[in-house]
Amino acid sequence: MDFDAIVVGSGISGGWVAKELCERGLKTLIIERGRNVHHPADYKDFATPWEVPHRGKVPETEVAEHYSVQSKCYAFNSATKQWWVRDSEHPYSTPADRPFSWIRGYHLGGRSITWGRQTYRMSDFDLNANKQDGNGIDWPIRYADLSPWYDRVERFAGISGANEGLGQLPDGQFLSPMALNCLDTEFKKAVEAQFPTRRITVGRCAHLTEPTPEHIALGRGPCQLRSTCERGCSYGAYFSSLSATLPAARRTGNLTVATDAIVDRLDYDHTKRRISGVRVIDANTRQGKLYQARMVFLCASTIATTQILLASQSEHFPNGLANRSDAVGRFLMDHVNGIGAIGFHPGFTDRYYYGRRPTGFYLPRYINFTEKTEVDFLRGFTFQGYSSRSTWGRGEHEVGIGAELKTRLRNPGPWEMALVGFGEMLPKADNRVTLHASRKDRWGIPLVHIDCKHGENERKLAAHGNRDAVQMLVASGFENVTAFGAVDPPGQCVHEMGTARMGRDPANSVLNGRNQAHDVPNLFITDGSCMASTGSVNPSLTYMALSARAANYAADLLASGEI
Amino acid sequence: MLVGAVLLLGGAAALTRFASKSGLASGPTEPGLSAEQFSLLEQVCETIIPATDTPGAIAAGVPSFMREMLAQWASAKSRAEIASVLEAIDQRAWRGFGAAFLELPAESRLEVVRAFDEERVKLQDPAYGKFKYLVLVGYYQSEIGATQELHYELVPGAWRSCVPLSEIGRASAV
Numbered sequence: 001m002d003f004d005a006i007v008v009g010s011g012i013s014g015g016w017v018a019k020e021l022c023e024r025g026l027k028t029l030i031i032e033r034g035r036n037v038h039h040p041a042d043y044k045d046f047a048t049p050w051e052v053p054h055r056g057k058v059p060e061t062e063v064a065e066h067y068s069v070q071s072k073c074y075a076f077n078s079a080t081k082q083w084w085v086r087d088s089e090h091p092y093s094t095p096a097d098r099p100f101s102w103i104r105g106y107h108l109g110g111r112s113i114t115w116g117r118q119t120y121r122m123s124d125f126d127l128n129a130n131k132q133d134g135n136g137i138d139w140p141i142r143y144a145d146l147s148p149w150y151d152r153v154e155r156f157a158g159i160s161g162a163n164e165g166l167g168q169l170p171d172g173q174f175l176s177p178m179a180l181n182c183l184d185t186e187f188k189k190a191v192e193a194q195f196p197t198r199r200i201t202v203g204r205c206a207h208l209t210e211p212t213p214e215h216i217a218l219g220r221g222p223c224q225l226r227s228t229c230e231r232g233c234s235y236g237a238y239f240s241s242l243s244a245t246l247p248a249a250r251r252t253g254n255l256t257v258a259t260d261a262i263v264d265r266l267d268y269d270h271t272k273r274r275i276s277g278v279r280v281i282d283a284n285t286r287q288g289k290l291y292q293a294r295m296v297f298l299c300a301s302t303i304a305t306t307q308i309l310l311a312s313q314s315e316h317f318p319n320g321l322a323n324r325s326d327a328v329g330r331f332l333m334d335h336v337n338g339i340g341a342i343g344f345h346p347g348f349t350d351r352y353y354y355g356r357r358p359t360g361f362y363l364p365r366y367i368n369f370t371e372k373t374e375v376d377f378l379r380g381f382t383f384q385g386y387s388s389r390s391t392w393g394r395g396e397h398e399v400g401i402g403a404e405l406k407t408r409l410r411n412p413g414p415w416e417m418a419l420v421g422f423g424e425m426l427p428k429a430d431n432r433v434t435l436h437a438s439r440k441d442r443w444g445i446p447l448v449h450i451d452c453k454h455g456e457n458e459r460k461l462a463a464h465g466n467r468d469a470v471q472m473l474v475a476s477g478f479e480n481v482t483a484f485g486a487v488d489p490p491g492q493c494v495h496e497m498g499t500a501r502m503g504r505d506p507a508n509s510v511l512n513g514r515n516q517a518h519d520v521p522n523l524f525i526t527d528g529s530c531m532a533s534t535g536s537v538n539p540s541l542t543y544m545a546l547s548a549r550a551a552n553y554a555a556d557l558l559a560s561g562e563i
Numbered sequence: 564m565l566v567g568a569v570l571l572l573g574g575a576a577a578l579t580r581f582a583s584k585s586g587l588a589s590g591p592t593e594p595g596l597s598a599e600q601f602s603l604l605e606q607v608c609e610t611i612i613p614a615t616d617t618p619g620a621i622a623a624g625v626p627s628f629m630r631e632m633l634a635q636w637a638s639a640k641s642r643a644e645i646a647s648v649l650e651a652i653d654q655r656a657w658r659g660f661g662a663a664f665l666e667l668p669a670e671s672r673l674e675v676v677r678a679f680d681e682e683r684v685k686l687q688d689p690a691y692g693k694f695k696y697l698v699l700v701g702y703y704q705s706e707i708g709a710t711q712e713l714h715y716e717l718v719p720g721a722w723r724s725c726v727p728l729s730e731i732g733r734a735s736a737v
Contacts, residue, residue: 048717049704049737055628060638179724225719227737352728355719356737391734392703392713396696399684401611402673409703410712412734 003029003293011110013527013547014299015241020551022254029256034106036259039242043232053078073103075230092448100450101491112240117206119541121170126535136427137503140513149545157239161204169364175209177202182351183387190476197370203359206239225355265312274522295522302528306433306499322517331427331498338488339421339462341469343478360386365536377460379424387417421465452490497528515550522563610672625701644690709736
């Protein structure tokens with residue numbers, strides 16, 4: 001065997017698996033399909049606004065030709081362009097009337113460089129939801145299974161936040177919280193007074209407010225309040241694979257990284273019921289290569305992992321590897337975005353803030369939880385809120401030029417606030433990733449075909465979220481309050497998940513409660529594809545906890561000779 | 564009459580567009596600006612953001628920035644829209660004062676652009692929105708605009724969540 005373990009993908013999940021396995025003494029290979037990235041040499045975080053190419057704008061024809069999907073991500077600009085794939089080079093297909101935004105980057109560290117860094121624990125309230133309302137299958141785990149692993153990953157990653165003692169949003173191991181600004185504080189007071197079942201807390205985020213010796217030992221420093229995070233952070237102040245897990249894995253001496261290596265398929269040895277090899281294609285030379293290890297972790301991201309499983313057909317797995325259940329590729333979900341409202345507040349004109357806080361505030365789930373009111377939909381939504389004073393950009397929409405314009409824009413404009421909803425999406429078998437029947441990419445791998453749409457529940461939930469957002473802003477003294485226009489296509493939240501779900505029954509799930517494939521004992525999957533439901537919170541912290549937990553379980557099995 | 568703005572588009576395609584006033588420019592376009600066209604752009608920018616107690620648009624390099632954006636960033640559609648704005652401003656100068664924009668004194672230029680701005684902002688004209696945005700981003704995200712006109716710190720290093728505006732003094736550039 002070349003290695004004890006192979007980890008496919010170097011994003012949040014893959015980085016965590018590699019770190020844990022390397023620290024357990026296992027010789028571990030990470031296979032990353034994208035290019036190598038050097039932390040922090042390859043970041044553009046010290047460019048001033050006037051040094052950023054085209055002041056952040058990517059040439060319009062380049063966007064149209066190469067970034068038609070990726071450019072829809074809020075974090076796409078000329079200083080972050082290197083972190084997104086060219087859609088022209090990495091196509092996928094959807095039905096014409098059902099768009100799906102597959103937003104991604106192919107490079108070491110994956111989307112851990114560009115993620116939104118919001119970090120919340122799932123609760124039993126989330127993990128019970130499928131069982132309670134009968135959509136999807138019951139999660140094989142509960143909060144007690146995850147809690148110690150949340151503790152572990154939070155301490156290492158460094159999560160800033162405040163403990164609130166809320167049933168739907170468990171407390172954690174937090175570094176000091178970032179303070180709410182003047183208007184956030186006013187809004188919190190107003191909402192909690194008028195809606196006693198709702199609570200507002202500062203956004204929990206993977207930023208070092210007070211680095212511990214463990215963080216400092218990895219070369220990480222405190223957040224500098226620049227909010228240029230998506231360019232990469234030279235201070236290593238937010239958690240990414242490049243700032244945290246990969247350096248931790250490397251210092252063990254057990255890590256090998258292969259970049260520009262596209263996994264083509266996994267070989268399955270039926271007599272041993274094991275993955276026997278991982279076949280890769282060099283992205284540049286197209287040379288094939290076979291790697292072997294005692295176990296394999298797929299952490300390539302939900303859709304890419306699904307593609308690998310489906311492409312790894314064999315005599316014994318005609319519908320795709322580890323797919324006796326026919327669940328691989330099905331039950332694709334994403335949090336519903338495009339819910340919320342924006343408004344302006346007339347007060348606090350003599351107040352401001354210093355620094356650019358890289359998080360907002362959070363309004364955890366209340367519908368169907370603290371509020372048992374009659375609603376015509378299942379599950380619910382959370383809000384992330386952001387408030388700030390408008391600046392020069394408002395000049396475009398206001399009448400006026402000349403010295404008067406300069407005088408006006410020299411001062412900050414009115415306070416504005418956006419409530420951005422994240423709605424749960426129900427697992428449905430027909431929301432599905434398959435392989436395209438005929439089209440292949442430049443490496444000869446079948447293209448992914450994504451057929452996914454929101455249903456009646458998502459639409460009703462979104463409408464209710466819009467109504468609530470407007471109501472809370474108006475009740476808190478905001479003016480010119482406007483609900484968001486339309487629900488985004490699925491994928492746009494970049495929380496895609498669910499296509500290799502965990503469950504107790506091999507007949508209807510792909511993975512067991514330890515992220516191990518029911519059908520193939522030395523195959524583990526810990527990216528978003530393992531999720532049996534979306535839950536109500538941002539999922540990355542859960543991927544970290546599941547990855548660390550599964551990696552240690554797998555290391556135990558290896559040590560005991562079971563795999 | 565100065566038709567420089569039309570020529571931003573280059574050749575027949577541009578003239579066809581203005582003649583027909585329909586749809587978007589199609590076919591090949593020339594991103595370059597003649598000296599005369601650039602002068603018009605400069606003076607429109609400076610009229611929108613004049614030198615006061617801080618430098619204006621020309622000193623902050625806004626016209627050069629816009630020339631670069633036209634050449635390197637703008638699609639043919641955007642080039643046509645931006646050209647149409649300059650052309651319309653010059654036409655308005657002729658209509659109101661019987662002379663090219665560049666031949667008018669500063670106060671008349673201000674009158675022309677102010678009336679044009681009011682009309683187009685109220686109409687939410689996308690072409691003018693794009694033009695004005697480029698002037699604003701060109702100025703307020705320049706070194707002069709960000710650091711002399713507004714407040715900018717590359718590395719704030721701290722978060723002070725609620726402070727008197729007087730302590731910061733000006734709007735943040737980012």
